[in-house]
Amino acid sequence: MHPAEPEMSRIPDDKLAEYSHRVKGKVLVITGAGAGIGRQTALLFASYGAKVVIGDLNPDAALTVVDEIEKAGGFRLSPFATHRTAACIKCNVVKFEEQVDMFEFAIKKYGSVDIVVPNAGITETAKFMTPVLENGRPKQPKTTTLDVNLTGVLWTAHLAVHYLFVNKQPTDDLKSLIFIGSVASWQAIPLGELYTASKHAVLGLMRSLHPTLGARGVRVGCIHPFFVETNIVPFVVKVALAGIPFVPIERVAGAIFNAATDPDPKTSGSAYLLLDDGHAFRVPKEQFKMGVYQMIDERANAAQAAFKGVQKWRYITRDVWSLVGKPVVKFAVVVVAAKYAYENRELIENYVRSFIN
Numbered sequence: 184m185h186p187a188e189p190e191m192s193r194i195p196d197d198k199l200a201e202y203s204h205r206v207k208g209k210v211l212v213i214t215g216a217g218a219g220i221g222r223q224t225a226l227l228f229a230s231y232g233a234k235v236v237i238g239d240l241n242p243d244a245a246l247t248v249v250d251e252i253e254k255a256g257g258f259r260l261s262p263f264a265t266h267r268t269a270a271c272i273k274c275n276v277v278k279f280e281e282q283v284d285m286f287e288f289a290i291k292k293y294g295s296v297d298i299v300v301p302n303a304g305i306t307e308t309a310k311f312m313t314p315v316l317e318n319g320r321p322k323q324p325k326t327t328t329l330d331v332n333l334t335g336v337l338w339t340a341h342l343a344v345h346y347l348f349v350n351k352q353p354t355d356d357l358k359s360l361i362f363i364g365s366v367a368s369w370q371a372i373p374l375g376e377l378y379t380a381s382k383h384a385v386l387g388l389m390r391s392l393h394p395t396l397g398a399r400g401v402r403v404g405c406i407h408p409f410f411v412e413t414n415i416v417p418f419v420v421k422v423a424l425a426g427i428p429f430v431p432i433e434r435v436a437g438a439i440f441n442a443a444t445d446p447d448p449k450t451s452g453s454a455y456l457l458l459d460d461g462h463a464f465r466v467p468k469e470q471f472k473m474g475v476y477q478m479i480d481e482r483a484n485a486a487q488a489a490f491k492g493v494q495k496w497r498y499i500t501r502d503v504w505s506l507v508g509k510p511v512v513k514f515a516v517v518v519v520a521a522k523y524a525y526e527n528r529e530l531i532e533n534y535v536r537s538f539i540n
Contacts, residue, residue: 194438195462198441205356205444206444210233210234210289211297213225220432221239223436224300224440227436227439230255236270238273239303248269295350297358299359302363304381312376333384336362336385360402363385365407367382368383369386393468402443405442405455406457407455410430411430453465
């Protein structure tokens with residue numbers, strides 16, 4: 184670990200499921216869990232007693248994962264339970280109504296939604312920097328990567344904000360919304376403009392949601408793995424990265440699990456980085472500051488500090504005066520002049536007549 188990394192942020196593999204007791208009987212809704220990271224995450228949550236709802240574009244693949252969960256023992260809440268504790272529904276995340284159907288399906292089947300993971304994502308699907316010409320004019324580029332990785336995620340988050348509170352009980356102590364970012368959320372990937380843009384945006388979305396959802400008791404977090412051995416990584420990229428260790432998929436699922444279940448509200452809003460085949464580590468929200476970001480943060484904090492004490496009112500008075508002071512004074516002068524003219528109209532009329540004559 185780099186000396187600058189705080190020791191407390193390191194999360195060994197055997198600690199990723201430290202709070203596993205919290206998910207028993209809880210309901211996980213996860214998109215794109217028919218394969219890859221989503222599949223591994225669904226299996227992990229189910230192994231600790233969570234009920235799992237998978238929304239996937241490929242319903243057959245999702246059903247296979249559901250069968251895996253059931254064949255592994257069912258993970259039922261009691262040995263006498265007859266209902267399945269995993270289910271799936273076809274869901275194309277770029278179709279809003281299908282996402283609504285997924286959440287409604289979860290509520291109807293299990294009564295609540297406790298953990299949401301907008302996992303569905305794709306790699307770069309278009310050569311953004313290579314315009315396609317038609318009759319000598321550039322055609323509009325395809326933005327499928329943004330549609331899936333950003334718009335789809337935004338819709339999942341939008342719906343989660345509603346469904347996490349449907350049938351919520353006073354005793355419910357676990358509500359989480361965990362995003363899947365990437366190293367591309369921090370480090371730009373050449374020739375991956377849309378993918379990089381989408382993952383930067385997902386990190387920003389998590390950070391923006393944290394203050395408001397945190398106030399309502401909902402954990403948020405964003406997981407940032409380096410390349411993982413999944414089908415989303417193109418073959419040519421795997422060849423280019425030959426010799427560089429990939430992140431174990433089990434560790435990525437474990438980081439998602441940890442981010443969702445950690446009971447400490449201070450760790451909500453954190454980023455979880457998995458940069459190689461070493462440990463995961465958590466970056467607290469307070470440490471999203473370096474270089475120019477630190478300068479901006481300091482300036483922003485200074486601006487906020489100005490609103491404290493006597494200085495606050497001095498700045499408020501100054502700014503309000505600059506906005507409305509002069510117009511108000513002009514209006515007041517006009518009103519006073521009009522009032523004086525009305526009250527002394529006879530005197531003014533006589534004066535005007537004498538001046539004319």
